[in-house]
Amino acid sequence: MLTRLSTYFYQRPKLVLWLFLAPPMLYMVVVYLGSLFALLINSFYYIDDFTGLIVREFTLQTYAQIFTPANREIFTRTATMAFFVTIASAIISFPLAYYIAKYASRRLKTWLLIGVTIPLWSSYLVRVYSWKLILAQEGILSYFINLFGLSGLLEWLLSFESFGGSSLALSPLGMFIVFVYIWLPYMIIPIQTALERVPNSLVEASSDLGARPLQTFRTVILPMSFPGVIAGSIFTFSLTLGDFIIPLAIGNSKFFIGQAVYSYQGTAGNIPLAAAMTMGPVAIMIIYLLVARKLGAFDAL
Amino acid sequence: MHSKKAPLPLTIAAIGTLLFLHVPMLIIFLYTFTPDETTYTFPLPGFTTKWFGVALGRADLWRSLILSLQVATVATIAALILGTLAAAAVYRSNFFGRESISFLLVLPIALPGIVSGIALRTAMGGMDIPFSFWTIVIGHATFCVVVVYNNVLARFRRTSASMIEASMDLGANSFQTFRYVVLPNIATALLAGGMLAFALSFDEVIVTTFTAGQQTTLPIWIFSQLTRPRDRPVTNVVATFVILITFIPIFLAQRISAGASDTEGENK
Numbered sequence A: 001m002l003t004r005l006s007t008y009f010y011q012r013p014k015l016v017l018w019l020f021l022a023p024p025m026l027y028m029v030v031v032y033l034g035s036l037f038a039l040l041i042n043s044f045y046y047i048d049d050f051t052g053l054i055v056r057e058f059t060l061q062t063y064a065q066i067f068t069p070a071n072r073e074i075f076t077r078t079a080t081m082a083f084f085v086t087i088a089s090a091i092i093s094f095p096l097a098y099y100i101a102k103y104a105s106r107r108l109k110t111w112l113l114i115g116v117t118i119p120l121w122s123s124y125l126v127r128v129y130s131w132k133l134i135l136a137q138e139g140i141l142s143y144f145i146n147l148f149g150l151s152g153l154l155e156w157l158l159s160f161e162s163f164g165g166s167s168l169a170l171s172p173l174g175m176f177i178v179f180v181y182i183w184l185p186y187m188i189i190p191i192q193t194a195l196e197r198v199p200n201s202l203v204e205a206s207s208d209l210g211a212r213p214l215q216t217f218r219t220v221i222l223p224m225s226f227p228g229v230i231a232g233s234i235f236t237f238s239l240t241l242g243d244f245i246i247p248l249a250i251g252n253s254k255f256f257i258g259q260a261v262y263s264y265q266g267t268a269g270n271i272p273l274a275a276a277m278t279m280g281p282v283a284i285m286i287i288y289l290l291v292a293r294k295l296g297a298f299d300a301l
Numbered sequence B: 001m002h003s004k005k006a007p008l009p010l011t012i013a014a015i016g017t018l019l020f021l022h023v024p025m026l027i028i029f030l031y032t033f034t035p036d037e038t039t040y041t042f043p044l045p046g047f048t049t050k051w052f053g054v055a056l057g058r059a060d061l062w063r064s065l066i067l068s069l070q071v072a073t074v075a076t077i078a079a080l081i082l083g084t085l086a087a088a089a090v091y092r093s094n095f096f097g098r099e100s101i102s103f104l105l106v107l108p109i110a111l112p113g114i115v116s117g118i119a120l121r122t123a124m125g126g127m128d129i130p131f132s133f134w135t136i137v138i139g140h141a142t143f144c145v146v147v148v149y150n151n152v153l154a155r156f157r158r159t160s161a162s163m164i165e166a167s168m169d170l171g172a173n174s175f176q177t178f179r180y181v182v183l184p185n186i187a188t189a190l191l192a193g194g195m196l197a198f199a200l201s202f203d204e205v206i207v208t209t210f211t212a213g214q215q216t217t218l219p220i221w222i223f224s225q226l227t228r229p230r231d232r233p234v235t236n237v238v239a240t241f242v243i244l245i246t247f248i249p250i251f252l253a254q255r256i257s258a259g260a261s262d263t264e265g266e267n268k
Helices: A002-010 A013-042 A061-066 A069-102 A106-121 A124-135 A140-147 A151-158 A172-196 A200-208 A213-242 A245-249 A257-265 A271-294 B008-031 B050-056 B059-092 B098-110 B113-126 B133-158 B161-169 B174-202 B206-211 B218-227 B232-267
Strands: none
Touching: A002 A013, A002 B174, A013 A271, A013 B059, A013 B098, A013 B113, A013 B133, A061 A069, A061 A271, A069 A106, A069 A172, A069 A213, A069 A257, A069 A271, A069 B008, A106 A172, A106 B008, A106 B174, A106 B232, A124 A140, A124 A172, A124 A245, A124 B008, A124 B218, A124 B232, A140 A151, A172 A213, A172 A245, A172 B008, A200 A213, A213 A257, A213 A271, A213 B098, A213 B113, A245 A257, A245 B218, A257 A271, A257 B113, A271 B113, B008 B232, B050 B232, B059 B098, B059 B133, B059 B174, B059 B218, B098 B133, B113 B133, B113 B206, B133 B174, B133 B206, B133 B232, B161 B174, B174 B232, B206 B218, B218 B232
């Protein structure tokens, strides 16, 4: 019986393929894409100001609300943060990625990669929480800043209106540090992968021909590993754009996109506006992905 | 190039970055021993181990822990089945649209969690599905499938097709071939993918805040402490526990994957 069934399937590879494919595709298309589609539809509804109920009629007025000055400010604030987080992550990632790709022995490389991937997979929330302890006014970072007599420098940094605040834990500067900390592994891995593909002979040739290390870096290594930087920045940019946990836990009361969406959806019950606002990050991500594909960043993923 | 020594500044920068990635988690561990209940004073004003006992005695924490374990287990099982099927289909044949399948599976971890979360909530709310244990599992399964898929597909690609053909030639039917040849071959990939999926689900908070009703998973409990801290020392104990329970499977999964690619390298 089993053999007969086995033969039956063996003769019909197409049928087997569809049997394999159907459950995962049904799940992902119906549950996931279906939900995204429902979200899209909702963004074209609007909420009745008097009853507070969702009116299921096609309108663009919800999208118009995104462009109110308050919401525009939220978008600018979030995108600026995402931009600086991405730049900083790329700069900080390079030395470690380069060390792993070019200098570490095979054994050490395995361990270093584990050291980078563990924070990538683990305990996002707990990692955010750890900074609540570190950045606290009476906490460990302040202790060391005072120990080294740097409190003047910190106060000077916090006095800037654009990114300062009453303390690190309540300032955009503190948020910036936490964002970089949380998303850094997403940048290190693609840069390291891209650097692995830069042939050592090219680096050696460059220095043989008289280039100083910085020149070699600028003219050989950086251009060749740039797809990796783009690939990493997809993550750092997108994840910063949509995050609401970090702005809620650390930072001042000024809203970020994620927080705005969270509160429109939750307390305000304004699902259409929340939906329309998420379409912002989604659109930015799609454009970003298309550009990245053109630049060949996907090869580095 | 291996023989060349790394320049000192590069080594220092690399070590510094690694410390930046790992020291913050150790600091939570340090704070589990603080007697200070209301602030995060450093240096610690004393030393106590009583918070471990306090945490153990909290019934609400036990309920959250059990819920989180149940959600992660069911989501992992779903991801194992769906991910393996998708990997097998993509490996078996070169059909139209296999790139789109990878894209579709990656989407839930590529898009910000808030997008997936609010999308699922809108869809479930629109269909009047009550938020429950199962809505949490449905949400988690969407982003767990891809890790199983990636691990199993990578393993399939390293498995030579001739082994499967040999098994069939020697008279085994497809079920026997699956049981005795394919399954042992992908077993460690399933283990690695499954453990990663478990860890992902166990500490997920963003999608969960949207798909849970009254249920409080362990991450949701921590999240509530993040904005309104009431039990600081207990939170430190719980956070340390979450680090450990996710660290172990992730570490083992990475070892398995690294080991698999090592042996592959030696065969070349």
